[in-house]
Amino acid sequence: MMAGPAGFLRTAWTVLREVSGDSAYETYLARHAVTHPEEPPLDREAFYLSELDRRWSGVNRCC
Amino acid sequence: MQTLMKNLVWVVVGIFGAACLGGIALNRGETINAFWFIAAAAGIYAVAYRLYAGWIVATVLSADPTRATPALRLNDGRDYVPTHRWITFGHHFAAIAGAGPLVGPVLAAQFGYLPGTLWLLVGSVLGGCVQDMVILWGSTRRDGRTLGQMARDELGPVAGAAALVGTLLIMVLIVAVLGLVVVNAMKHSPWGTFTVAMTIPIAILVGIYMRVLRPGRVLEGSLIGLVLLLAATVGGGWVAESPTLAPLFDYDGPALALAVIGYGFVAAILPVWLLLAPRDYISTFIKLGAILLLAFAVIILRPDMHMPAVTRFVDGTGPVVAGHIYPFLFITIACGAVSGFHALISSGTTPKLIASEADLRLVGYGSMVMESFVGIMALIAACVLDPGVYFAINSAPGVVGATPEQAVATISSWGFPVTVETMTALAKEMGETTLMHRTGGAPSLAVGMAHIFAGAFGQGLIALWYHFAIMFEALFILTAVDAGTRVGRFMLQDLLGNIYRPLGNTGSYVSTVICSALFVGAWGYFLYVGVIDPNGGINILWPLFGISNQMLAAIALAIATTILVKQGKLRFAWVTGLPMAFLAVTTTVAAWQKLFSADPRVGFIAGADTMAAKLEAGTLSAAQAAAAPQLIFNQRLDAGLTVFFILVLWVTIIEMVRISLRHTQGKSVPPLSEAPYVAMDQLTPRMAGED
Numbered sequence: 001m002m003a004g005p006a007g008f009l010r011t012a013w014t015v016l017r018e019v020s021g022d023s024a025y026e027t028y029l030a031r032h033a034v035t036h037p038e039e040p041p042l043d044r045e046a047f048y049l050s051e052l053d054r055r056w057s058g059v060n061r062c063c
Numbered sequence: 064m065q066t067l068m069k070n071l072v073w074v075v076v077g078i079f080g081a082a083c084l085g086g087i088a089l090n091r092g093e094t095i096n097a098f099w100f101i102a103a104a105a106g107i108y109a110v111a112y113r114l115y116a117g118w119i120v121a122t123v124l125s126a127d128p129t130r131a132t133p134a135l136r137l138n139d140g141r142d143y144v145p146t147h148r149w150i151t152f153g154h155h156f157a158a159i160a161g162a163g164p165l166v167g168p169v170l171a172a173q174f175g176y177l178p179g180t181l182w183l184l185v186g187s188v189l190g191g192c193v194q195d196m197v198i199l200w201g202s203t204r205r206d207g208r209t210l211g212q213m214a215r216d217e218l219g220p221v222a223g224a225a226a227l228v229g230t231l232l233i234m235v236l237i238v239a240v241l242g243l244v245v246v247n248a249m250k251h252s253p254w255g256t257f258t259v260a261m262t263i264p265i266a267i268l269v270g271i272y273m274r275v276l277r278p279g280r281v282l283e284g285s286l287i288g289l290v291l292l293l294a295a296t297v298g299g300g301w302v303a304e305s306p307t308l309a310p311l312f313d314y315d316g317p318a319l320a321l322a323v324i325g326y327g328f329v330a331a332i333l334p335v336w337l338l339l340a341p342r343d344y345i346s347t348f349i350k351l352g353a354i355l356l357l358a359f360a361v362i363i364l365r366p367d368m369h370m371p372a373v374t375r376f377v378d379g380t381g382p383v384v385a386g387h388i389y390p391f392l393f394i395t396i397a398c399g400a401v402s403g404f405h406a407l408i409s410s411g412t413t414p415k416l417i418a419s420e421a422d423l424r425l426v427g428y429g430s431m432v433m434e435s436f437v438g439i440m441a442l443i444a445a446c447v448l449d450p451g452v453y454f455a456i457n458s459a460p461g462v463v464g465a466t467p468e469q470a471v472a473t474i475s476s477w478g479f480p481v482t483v484e485t486m487t488a489l490a491k492e493m494g495e496t497t498l499m500h501r502t503g504g505a506p507s508l509a510v511g512m513a514h515i516f517a518g519a520f521g522q523g524l525i526a527l528w529y530h531f532a533i534m535f536e537a538l539f540i541l542t543a544v545d546a547g548t549r550v551g552r553f554m555l556q557d558l559l560g561n562i563y564r565p566l567g568n569t570g571s572y573v574s575t576v577i578c579s580a581l582f583v584g585a586w587g588y589f590l591y592v593g594v595i596d597p598n599g600g601i602n603i604l605w606p607l608f609g610i611s612n613q614m615l616a617a618i619a620l621a622i623a624t625t626i627l628v629k630q631g632k633l634r635f636a637w638v639t640g641l642p643m644a645f646l647a648v649t650t651t652v653a654a655w656q657k658l659f660s661a662d663p664r665v666g667f668i669a670g671a672d673t674m675a676a677k678l679e680a681g682t683l684s685a686a687q688a689a690a691a692p693q694l695i696f697n698q699r700l701d702a703g704l705t706v707f708f709i710l711v712l713w714v715t716i717i718e719m720v721r722i723s724l725r726h727t728q729g730k731s732v733p734p735l736s737e738a739p740y741v742a743m744d745q746l747t748p749r750m751a752g753e754d
Contacts, residue, residue: 015149015150015153016282017282018147018150019150019153019154019157020281020282020285020344021279021281022279022280022281022282024279025279028140031140032140035140043278044278044279045274045275045278045279047278047279048273048274048278048279048336049274049336051279052335052336052340053335054141054142055340055412056335056339056340056546056549057553057569058209058411058412058550058553059407059408059411059550060158060408060411060412060546061158061161061343061542061543061546061547062158062159062160062161062163062398062402062404062405062407062408062543063161063162063163063237063241063398063402063404063543063608063612
């Protein structure tokens, strides 16, 4: 996976996208296609809003 | 042979860390290099992580990599998602790292560099990291249940209610004290105020970008936000120099406090996507970036520390936070060593992401090690300042004298020479009108960071570095104000819903507005009184916050200890039981002194009585007399709160002891609420998700 500097950068980019939630929609689509192929998936905006709603309904930031 | 070599390496690392720490402790020269602090910390963290945390995970918690975690068993692709351990670590660290470990160690620098360093290291590896990891383990074994639910399940309804109400009050104090820190940083600083004010329209712009223009592209949005924020930091310098614009951003404390309170209310009722979420994205990036930058700068610059190892203020007369080194060092440092609040995160979203129990050590213990390291760096940044300058920035007018001449004379008489000229020149260098009496820690931390950044990356831009540091602190403090108010509002709705059902409806606009107003009113009250207090407010509010935070830590450790005892691990119960006992005793001693000390700067009751006597004798100025009734009432209220915290703490500990004794005697106790074992390889591929 980590072959040379290019491989390292690619891994870092993947991690950054995943940690920040930038790739969350793609992950969701891939999963949705496996688990609920019969239902149409949420669009990007609806998914983003539902993610925010989930994340900000509990304690997720500290002093 | 290989194991022997490996162990030998760890022994060497441990000896090196201990030697650095010994060097720090025994150094009695004029200065000491910051490098030794970094080296001592790294050595001690590495050994503690490898040996102590490793032993706890394997022997005390019996973490089992074959056991399916809730993320795997309940994988729904939303709340429960098995996640790579480094990504979970990133989420968890971003959630626990706040302003606390930056402010506490800076305030505790008044005792000298040594006490703070020792407690940041010892307290974290034996207390804070253990707490975070054991609670994370407990919650992971219970399908990600919250601390309050675990308290109720394992200890019964009394302890459950105590944990819940205690948490709500801590939220009030956290938001109030952080608000006070940011108000003191913006006071009469057009540059700082402009930059902080600009974060609001920038966040809204980014919010619209992330929802409407390019939905969900959070990296693009954050990058735009970062660029705009840096531009606003530079632009603040022009505003401060402009005779027409500067007065528009020049406010005193009470005006800024009202602005922060108004902002907090509006932010709490606006939709999350518009302000809170984009602000949080930008602030998380700036926070991590600034911390990495500081670590990098400290390592390449290796500045000398000018604060003495131990100052005279261990005797309790400290101008920054009054009170004897025991217990107030521990109460002041709080989050950087042990933070009860982390137990809420460790039993929140994180346990639902843990993919294997083998990840508990990295995520639970490792994140807190990083947090403690942030605390060490904040301490370094405060101690590279000349001590006279440090005290001139951090001492309130009520303690050292209201005019610059009086203040420098008082501070110099303590043996920390400083002059008005030095302070004026420093303020000018930083692009400020004054840096005297800027309590709360943020300005002194920013001056220290500016020195370190400028020393490492070039002297030219020191004023810009200062305001970058102020902006960085203010940004995530305001995120904490938003997020704290939102969570507080949910808790209040939950609580009040038991009394009057419609108030419990989180979807109702009326209930949202009422509960937000109640919660903002509560922290806004403490913030406002803190701002008008001539002793700086921080002197009252920070210890109160510290007591509440350490109380919550003791409660979390009590829950953890009960779980260990009920699991038949009585002989290992000291792992959480000893830190719990230390925190419980320290918090109680601190509370006792805050209540009954005869020193009016330490004791709430003595403080209220002294002021009442002065008011009656007519020795106060007109302005002081006007604020006095509010300050007197406030100190009595603080005394009441302190009593309440201690009651909550001891109710939980008594329940813990009672349940543990009943268990060891074979009597009935609430059953362990641990989810039954399911082997990893029993899961169907679909349940395990695609990770």
